[in-house]
Amino acid sequence: MKVILTISGLSVLACQSRNPRPTTPDAVDVIIPDAHRHRPRLTYCPEDFAQPDKRLKPEMVVGTSGQRLACLDLSFWPLLAMTVGADAGEFSMTWGDPKQPTPTYPDDERWMNWVPTLQELGFDPFPMPLGLPNGASARLTLPKGQIYSRNVVLDKERNYVQWKFPSASGLIKSVANEIVYTADRITEVTIATPDGVQVFYVNERSTRSLLLSISNDLETVPSDYNDPLQSLDHLKHLSELAKIHDGVFKPPVRYSPVRTARPICNQALFVYDTVSNMSAVAPESCCA
Amino acid sequence: MLRIGGVPLNLNLVRFGVRTGIGPRIDTDATDDLGVCEARDLDAFQQAGWRFSETPPPDFHGGSDVEIGRLARYSEKRGFVILTDRVLVRLPDDVDVRSLGVAFGRVDRLPFRAVFYDAQVEFSGADLETAIESAIAALQSHPGVVAEPVLIYNFVHRLTSGGTVSPEAIESQWEAIHLRDAWRVASTKGKGVYAAVIDLGFHLDSQLAIEWCAFVPEKGNPSYAQTDIQPVYHGTLCAGLIGARPGEINVTGAAPDVKLILIAVEKVTTQIAIANAIRLAAVPEGNRPGADVISCSLAPCERAMEVSSLLRTAVDDALASGRGNLGTPQPLGTAVFWADVDQPIAIPPGTIEEYGPVVCVGASEDDGWNRFSGYGNGLDFLAPRQAIVLGVMGSSAARTLETGTSVAAPQAAGVAALVLSTRPRMKATDLAALIANACDRQDARANAGSGVLNALKTVTDALQVPP
Numbered sequence: 056m057k058v059i060l061t062i063s064g065l066s067v068l069a070c071q072s073r074n075p076r077p078t079t080p081d082a083v084d085v086i087i088p089d090a091h092r093h094r095p096r097l098t099y100c101p102e103d104f105a106q107p108d109k110r111l112k113p114e115m116v117v118g119t120s121g122q123r124l125a126c127l128d129l130s131f132w133p134l135l136a137m138t139v140g141a142d143a144g145e146f147s148m149t150w151g152d153p154k155q156p157t158p159t160y161p162d163d164e165r166w167m168n169w170v171p172t173l174q175e176l177g178f179d180p181f182p183m184p185l186g187l188p189n190g191a192s193a194r195l196t197l198p199k200g201q202i203y204s205r206n207v208v209l210d211k212e213r214n215y216v217q218w219k220f221p222s223a224s225g226l227i228k229s230v231a232n233e234i235v236y237t238a239d240r241i242t243e244v245t246i247a248t249p250d251g252v253q254v255f256y257v258n259e260r261s262t263r264s265l266l267l268s269i270s271n272d273l274e275t276v277p278s279d280y281n282d283p284l285q286s287l288d289h290l291k292h293l294s295e296l297a298k299i300h301d302g303v304f305k306p307p308v309r310y311s312p313v314r315t316a317r318p319i320c321n322q323a324l325f326v327y328d329t330v331s332n333m334s335a336v337a338p339e340s341c342c343a
Numbered sequence: 344m345l346r347i348g349g350v351p352l353n354l355n356l357v358r359f360g361v362r363t364g365i366g367p368r369i370d371t372d373a374t375d376d377l378g379v380c381e382a383r384d385l386d387a388f389q390q391a392g393w394r395f396s397e398t399p400p401p402d403f404h405g406g407s408d409v410e411i412g413r414l415a416r417y418s419e420k421r422g423f424v425i426l427t428d429r430v431l432v433r434l435p436d437d438v439d440v441r442s443l444g445v446a447f448g449r450v451d452r453l454p455f456r457a458v459f460y461d462a463q464v465e466f467s468g469a470d471l472e473t474a475i476e477s478a479i480a481a482l483q484s485h486p487g488v489v490a491e492p493v494l495i496y497n498f499v500h501r502l503t504s505g506g507t508v509s510p511e512a513i514e515s516q517w518e519a520i521h522l523r524d525a526w527r528v529a530s531t532k533g534k535g536v537y538a539a540v541i542d543l544g545f546h547l548d549s550q551l552a553i554e555w556c557a558f559v560p561e562k563g564n565p566s567y568a569q570t571d572i573q574p575v576y577h578g579t580l581c582a583g584l585i586g587a588r589p590g591e592i593n594v595t596g597a598a599p600d601v602k603l604i605l606i607a608v609e610k611v612t613t614q615i616a617i618a619n620a621i622r623l624a625a626v627p628e629g630n631r632p633g634a635d636v637i638s639c640s641l642a643p644c645e646r647a648m649e650v651s652s653l654l655r656t657a658v659d660d661a662l663a664s665g666r667g668n669l670g671t672p673q674p675l676g677t678a679v680f681w682a683d684v685d686q687p688i689a690i691p692p693g694t695i696e697e698y699g700p701v702v703c704v705g706a707s708e709d710d711g712w713n714r715f716s717g718y719g720n721g722l723d724f725l726a727p728r729q730a731i732v733l734g735v736m737g738s739s740a741a742r743t744l745e746t747g748t749s750v751a752a753p754q755a756a757g758v759a760a761l762v763l764s765t766r767p768r769m770k771a772t773d774l775a776a777l778i779a780n781a782c783d784r785q786d787a788r789a790n791a792g793s794g795v796l797n798a799l800k801t802v803t804d805a806l807q808v809p810p
Binding site: 091109183277288 | 347348349350387390391429431432433451453454455456459461489490491493494496497685686687688708747
């Protein structure tokens with residue numbers, strides 16, 4: 056079995072590493088900021104897990120193909136850890152040339168370059184505790200596996216949109232809409248609270264792909280969802296977690312002459328070295 | 344003090360909790376002294392088997408099979424957590440958690456990280472917080488050990504609220520719009536003014552000076568019976584932001600000396616119901632005084648539709664016929680303040696928010712931007728998107744932090760009430776223009792209409808106008 060967890064919506068991928076561009080971080084967590092009108096949700100196929108615990112009350116939602124999905128609001132389950140049974144090796148992330156503003160080949164879309172760091176967005180590091188960080192509404196600890204970016208934002212002409220980051224000396228680059236976690240050749244996937252309440256569990260030997268997502272999107276679809284977007288103002292919500300370095304959030308602004316098709320509610324990367332001293336790894340200098 | 348990630352928790356412990364099924368469930372009537380609290384706040388805990396009591400239950404001690412904790416208000420989130428008798432511990436490799444000199448009951452290694460443990464702290468007596476604090480201090484005296492309390496969370500109110508309120512925040516409540524200086528300059532806090540709030544319902548609390556109230560159904564006649572007013576938090580916070588008087592909790596509205604007219608509409612907020620409410624507020628039946636200003640933070644349920652002629656006419660009539668009893672040749676008009684759409688979008692054309700005679704108030708950030716409210720045609724100005732509001736449950740009051748355009752519009756209406764208190768014969772149209780002109784101008788990119796509400800400049804400018 057292969058598990059594919061899509062991380063979408065406003066969230067921070069916190070990586071414990073001494074390398075500012077970690078390829079094999081020691082630990083990875085999805086931290087979801089407690090943002091206005093956003094909901095942290097775990098979504099899966101209800102055929103995969105019929106929850107035995109009566110306290111779990113996922114909503115039944117329906118995908119565009121008519122597929123029924125279970126959608127669990129994490130309000131009461133904000134602190135979760137995922138395990139995949141046998142040791143899946145190491146964490147693995149791929150990085151490309153930091154000077155490259157957009158992917159050149161399709162595989163380049165997997166580079167973590169396209170997930171802006173907190174520092175690039177103008178935020179200070181925040182303390183990474185063992186439990187739920189201050190200002191977070193949920194935290195999911197990931198097991199070892201491969202992590203990559205996906206769905207780099209395109210315009211209507213299928214060109215990569217570029218964004219200028221005023222808080223990173225004018226850095227210009229593309230931005231991904233999602234992050235993907237995957238682990239292959241596993242027989243078990245568990246997502247549980249620290250005291251053992253399983254909010255998701257599958258145990259089987261198969262070759263299929265098990266699909267899950269953790270998201271933090273707006274409660275409702277805004278009426279301007281398909282309107283062009285000039286700047287990634289939405290990322291200001293990360294201030295629930297991290298302090299804005301100079302007090303004024305300067306959102307990445309659209310640099311490409313073309314316009315995006317729709318607003319995105321995306322992620323940021325946060326690399327910290329240890330839990331105990333809470334200091335962040337200094338970012339590499341980036342240039343446009 | 345207990346901390347997570349170095350950040351103090353500031354837990355406000357309110358109940359003892361046991362997870363064995365003993366003790367009564369807390370029903371909503373018994374939660375008054377927990378502050379702003381609804382059944383759903385605690386429902387999830389109670390479904391999980393937790394029971395709470397004011398005094399320590401007989402088996403309130405560590406080391407048994409009984410799971411114990413303290414119900415607490417969480418310092419940074421509105422809602423409740425349970426402080427458990429367990430700690431989360433991260434150890435250096437090859438260190439045994441039981442070798443660290445702390446008495447533990449059950450110790451579980453967490454499956455997701457080999458060096459993480461969930462350990463139950465053994466103690467006796469009722470002071471759980473001190474026991475946990477001591478255990479954490481003892482653990483962290485060992486090099487490389489990190490320990491934190493284990494909380495059980497329930498962020499049920501996470502979506503609509505901010506956090507708890509510090510004394511500093513209360514003190515600075517009105518700084519953003521310079522209201523305290525405005526009170527000083529005006530020498531009044533809204534005396535003699537009637538402010539109407541249209542919402543889904545209200546807690547008819549003693550901290551609100553209510554002149555009269557009514558329930559307006561979509562069809563049929565209004566009812567003036569207080570028993571027909573449902574207790575709805577949203578309405579209470581809007582009313583409190585305009586006219587909460589000093590009370591048990593020292594958070595007042597922008598114009599605490601106003602008299603409030605509270606008009607509840609049916610939960611299906613059709614344009615017909617809201618139009619009827621506006622008419623009733625501005626030109627009421629019988630000998631009830633009409634409103635000098637009206638504030639509405641509701642969205643008509645037919646938001647997608649253009650504003651109906653009925654609602655448009657109701658606003659027009661309020662402006663034309665409101666305040667007709669002041670001895671002037673023509674009625675002075677009642678200004679209608681309306682909360683902007685609570686999304687960062689261009690205000691949809693043809694909606695009530697865009698309708699010119701309505702004073703549409705958006706929500707500003709600390710830096711004056713309005714990233715989380717509408718912009719474009721129709722937006723008149725902004726007011727702070729975050730404010731401490733009076734939250735009321737039953738007979739007890741609490742304070743909390745709320746965000747959104749629903750918070751912004753009543754602040755503007757409150758400032759309008761201050762102006763009318765000093766210049767009671769000012770026309771409604773002049774009042775709206777005066778407030779807009781006195782706003783702090785913003786960078787054009789801020790999409791802030793005339794800028795951000797400034798109560799001091801507004802009142803100062805008003806005093807330049809002949810009475």
